[in-house]
Amino acid sequence: xxxxxxxxxxxxxxxxxxxxxxxxxxxxxxxxxxxxxxxxxxxxxxxxxxxxxxxxxxxxxxxxxxxxxxxxxxxxxxxxxxxxxxxxxxxxxxxxxxxxxxxxxxxxxxxxxxxxxxxxxxxxxxxxxxxxxxxxxxxxxxxxxxxxxxxxxxxxxxxxxxxxxxxxxxxxxxxxxxxxxxxxxxxxxxxxxxxxxxxxxxxxxxxxxxxxxxxxxxxxxxxxxxxxxxxxxxxxxxxxxxxxxx
Amino acid sequence: xxxxxxxxxxxxxxxxxxxxxxxxxxxxxxxxxxxxxxxxxxxxxxxxxxxxxxxxxxxxxxxxxxxxxxxxxxxxxxxxxxxxxxxxxxxxxxxxxxxxxxxxxxxxxxxxxxxxxxxxxxxxxxxxxxxxxxxxxxxxxxxxxxxxxxxxxxxxxxxxxxxxxxxxxxxxxxxxxxxxxxxxxxxxxxxxxxxxxxxxxxxxxxxxxxxxxxxxxxxxxxxxxxxxxxxxxxxxxxxxxxxxxxxxxxxxxxxxxxxxxxxxxxxxxxxxxxxxxxxxxxxxxxxxxxxxxxxxxxxxxxxxxxxxxxx
Numbered sequence: 001x002x003x004x005x006x007x008x009x010x011x012x013x014x015x016x017x018x019x020x021x022x023x024x025x026x027x028x029x030x031x032x033x034x035x036x037x038x039x040x041x042x043x044x045x046x047x048x049x050x051x052x053x054x055x056x057x058x059x060x061x062x063x064x065x066x067x068x069x070x071x072x073x074x075x076x077x078x079x080x081x082x083x084x085x086x087x088x089x090x091x092x093x094x095x096x097x098x099x100x101x102x103x104x105x106x107x108x109x110x111x112x113x114x115x116x117x118x119x120x121x122x123x124x125x126x127x128x129x130x131x132x133x134x135x136x137x138x139x140x141x142x143x144x145x146x147x148x149x150x151x152x153x154x155x156x157x158x159x160x161x162x163x164x165x166x167x168x169x170x171x172x173x174x175x176x177x178x179x180x181x182x183x184x185x186x187x188x189x190x191x192x193x194x195x196x197x198x199x200x201x202x203x204x205x206x207x208x209x210x211x212x213x214x215x216x217x218x219x220x221x222x223x224x225x226x227x228x229x230x231x232x233x234x235x236x237x238x239x240x241x242x243x244x245x246x
Numbered sequence: 247x248x249x250x251x252x253x254x255x256x257x258x259x260x261x262x263x264x265x266x267x268x269x270x271x272x273x274x275x276x277x278x279x280x281x282x283x284x285x286x287x288x289x290x291x292x293x294x295x296x297x298x299x300x301x302x303x304x305x306x307x308x309x310x311x312x313x314x315x316x317x318x319x320x321x322x323x324x325x326x327x328x329x330x331x332x333x334x335x336x337x338x339x340x341x342x343x344x345x346x347x348x349x350x351x352x353x354x355x356x357x358x359x360x361x362x363x364x365x366x367x368x369x370x371x372x373x374x375x376x377x378x379x380x381x382x383x384x385x386x387x388x389x390x391x392x393x394x395x396x397x398x399x400x401x402x403x404x405x406x407x408x409x410x411x412x413x414x415x416x417x418x419x420x421x422x423x424x425x426x427x428x429x430x431x432x433x434x435x436x437x438x439x440x441x442x443x444x445x446x447x448x449x450x451x452x453x454x455x456x457x458x459x460x461x462x463x464x465x466x467x468x469x470x471x472x473x474x475x476x477x478x479x480x481x482x483x484x485x486x487x488x489x490x491x492x493x494x495x496x497x498x499x500x501x502x503x504x505x506x507x508x509x510x511x512x513x514x515x516x517x518x519x520x521x522x523x524x525x526x527x528x529x530x531x532x533x534x535x536x537x538x539x540x541x542x543x544x545x546x547x548x549x550x551x552x553x554x555x556x557x
Contacts, residue, residue: 013376013507016530026379041479093354116340118375121383123344123354123392131348136313136422140337140492152426156492157257157337160431160485163310168422174340176492177479212353213370213385221359221373221380221532227524227540233551236523239539243500243521245443245467246556 001054001146003046006099006113006125007073009033009063013118017220024215025090033065035072038114044178046112047077049146055079059102061095067199068190075185075193086203092120096128101204103133108170110151115140115174122213126174136167139174248278251328253319254295255338256288256308258428261295264334264395269297270402271393277329277363282409283322285315289411296407302326303413309425312341318416320346325414328388330368335392337492347390354390355383357510359397373397376509377532395491396514434486436470443469444498446489446516447477450505450526450545454482459549460504466556469502474512490515504545508533525549 011017012032020027046056057080058073060066070081084102103111111133116124130137142162143154149169154162156176167173230236240246250272254265265282272280282298286308292301304318319342323331331346333339335357347354359380360371367387371380373394385391438444445464451457457471464471471487478488489496491511501519506512508524508531516522517536524537525545534540541548 011375013378014528017375017378019379026375037476121356121372121374121381123347123356124340127341127344128348128354131345136420137341137345138312138423139340154429155337157310158262158491159257159494160488160492161257162429162431164426164429165311166424166426171422181479181481212389213355213383215381216369216384217382218379219382220378220530221535223535227522227534227537229534230539230541232543233541233548233555236525236539236541236548237552237555239523240467240500240552245469245500246552 001050001110002108003050003054003056004103004108004111005039005043005046005056005058005073005078006111006129007039007043007058007060007069008036008095008114008117008125009060009065009069010036010117010119019218024218026218033063035069036114036117038116038175040182041178042112042114042175043073043076043078044180044182045144045175047183048179049110049144057082057108059084059099061098070199071194071197072185072190074197075189076183080200081197082200082202084202084204086205091122092125092128093122096125096132098204099125099129100132102202103129106170110169111135111172112175113172115176121215124174126172130172133172135170135172137172137174138165138167140176141173142177143179144173249326249328250275250277250280250330250332251323251326252280252282252298253331253333253339253342254282254284254288255334255336256284259287259308261288261291263400264336264393266297266400266403267395267398268332268334268393268403269295270400271361271398272332273297274402275330275361275363281326281328283319285318292409292411293406295409296405297403298409300410300412303411305414305416307425310338311423311425312338313420313423314416316342316345317420318414320349321416322414323350330387331390333390333392335394339392343390343392352388352390353385354392355385356392357394358391359394361391373510376507377513378530394510396510396517432486434484436486438470438472438487438489439494439496441470441472441496441498443467443500444472444496445469445502445504446472446474446506447504448474448506448512449476450507451477452505454480456546457482459546459553462553463549466553467502469500472496474506503533503537504549506533507531508536
């Protein structure tokens, strides 16, 4: 079993987001990036699905923090880490083209990625990549079992309803949540791996078809009045009493 | 290339809200004829899709098989050449929009909360970065646009009528994805959709142990405890307590959000609560945009103070 896991760095939303001088993109100067949390679940699920002799290969697009990201994946149990360099696109369409170029030789049985990320204006990476590679795709997956070239997966709908599908491999799955919380790799172990392992590098061409859409502006959403802001817990208690719950 | 085509979603034999939101939006765009694509036995309910002037029955089962549904929508788009295809930014829509857009080489824009005709194409606003940024795009027509649930009014699209119904012949495709069954949720110990008062915890709670504090507050307020998605994914609370896109939709009398930032996926599940009170240390958290009352302070301090007062 060979599983590819696609990892993406995304802005950490805990930080304040600001728009840059162009008015069309985030100001990345002060921005902190972190692994897309759904990708972390995809990696965890890949590690849970494999045992000795199987391969989990982590792929990530070049960028700030990508090496630490891939070494962390190795420390968690991935067998190889591959950094994709070359023309890089910020849009999910271009990212799908880049990952698609890296995965086009069909060596993987399964390709896992996070169900979505906070910046995928052009659609989600999983289904875009699947379309690129001509593979079947199921998104919003929370459970996978593998048997003889077929993955049985649970796909979530709303209201807690799920559907079970069988998918012939190779396939792309967009992971919503692994069956257990993503494991943690201690810093010491990441450092150790960093000294003993090497990352691979692959130059890819991500020049996909034109997006047909162009960002014209970015701004915090216009909102209505918004909340009446309270000063302290005492004021909050008054509101609760007025609502008849305290 | 004219007209707007809406992919009509259904679950458990009923069209879902997003279907009516998109139909309402489609009629308001004034971009030509509105058509709806629907699947399986839902053709029998085409009268509910009166906002559309014609309904295309794309065959298939009621099984949401993404492979067959995407193939059918592709054929429908090829046959009718709409200027715009609207698909829900939903679990079902996600596996349908990309393959259709890729197969027909159409632009795709996701998470749309606003759209209007502009310069021969469309101007779309996408809610990105957890709802913290609105990104406006100019999109060529024809295009595929994924609409964020909860962004548009359902009433405008909930119009009974008698649209023209046509059947679409779709070749059996692929066969690489097979539907097995629908799985209904396990009943939890509490049905949060029936709760009058909810205390909901989000990522801001920080650790599993600290949920006790929220639990204590909930008890004192005679409220039920609920949570946002990350809390369930972390294994800290049961799925039966989850509010949002893939969890439950709730409308309690009072909703108290503790450490919930207010990502669109969460807001979709609770915005109809009568009174929303949000406590979050990030004063820019999007939850404050939809809350009625807000307190931008450390949730632990606030909880402790409230508990002390209430005791």
